[in-house]
Amino acid sequence: MNTPPRDLRRNPKPSDEFASWPPSAQEAYLTMKESAKRAKLERDALRLKQLGVPPPPVGLPIASLDELTLPWERWMDGRIHRLKHGKHFTGDLKAVLEEARLAAQVTGRGLLSLREQMAKNYEYVWVQFTDYSILVGDPCPCGGRKLIRVHASLARCTRCSKTSALIPR
Numbered sequence: 001m002n003t004p005p006r007d008l009r010r011n012p013k014p015s016d017e018f019a020s021w022p023p024s025a026q027e028a029y030l031t032m033k034e035s036a037k038r039a040k041l042e043r044d045a046l047r048l049k050q051l052g053v054p055p056p057p058v059g060l061p062i063a064s065l066d067e068l069t070l071p072w073e074r075w076m077d078g079r080i081h082r083l084k085h086g087k088h089f090t091g092d093l094k095a096v097l098e099e100a101r102l103a104a105q106v107t108g109r110g111l112l113s114l115r116e117q118m119a120k121n122y123e124y125v126w127v128q129f130t131d132y133s134i135l136v137g138d139p140c141p142c143g144g145r146k147l148i149r150v151h152a153s154l155a156r157c158t159r160c161s162k163t164s165a166l167i168p169r
């Protein structure tokens with residue numbers, strides 16, 4: 001007995017036919033999506049709170065990293081990353097830096113960044129995301145007061161070993 005060829009197409013999702021649904025079903029679907037989104041925001045906020053991370057400031061134009069155009073999460077390993085124009089991003093350097101700032105804010109992190117613009121076709125944005133961002137002289141969000149300066153704008157807490165970008169007062 002021959003087995004039928006395996007169908008590799010993905011299963012159709014109910015939302016594929018969204019346009020043909022009756023209005024009441026469309027409305028119910030959108031309401032459900034909206035409440036799922038709210039629940040995700042609440043879960044994220046709770047998770048950050050449990051980690052001792054302050055919630056993102058109110059009034060941020062974005063609610064999560066998903067709303068940004070670049071894959072910032074990939075560069076949030078604490079290391080320094082050099083993003084190259086034409087390879088990692090296109091368009092204006094200022095816009096990339098603005099996105100980086102938003103990415104840091106929405107995740108409660110700190111950001112050290114630098115623009116490098118030597119010539120046309122030689123444009124880079126350097127970014128390093130830190131665990132936190134604090135004013136110079138302030139304690140670590142964990143309460144630790146002993147911070148080791150890695151360099152002028154980066155410190156590591158001796159208590160929790162998290163890093164902080166130091167904001168001048």
Ligand SMILES: [Zn+2]
Pocket residue numbers: 140141142143144157158159160161162
């Ligand atoms: Zn600490």
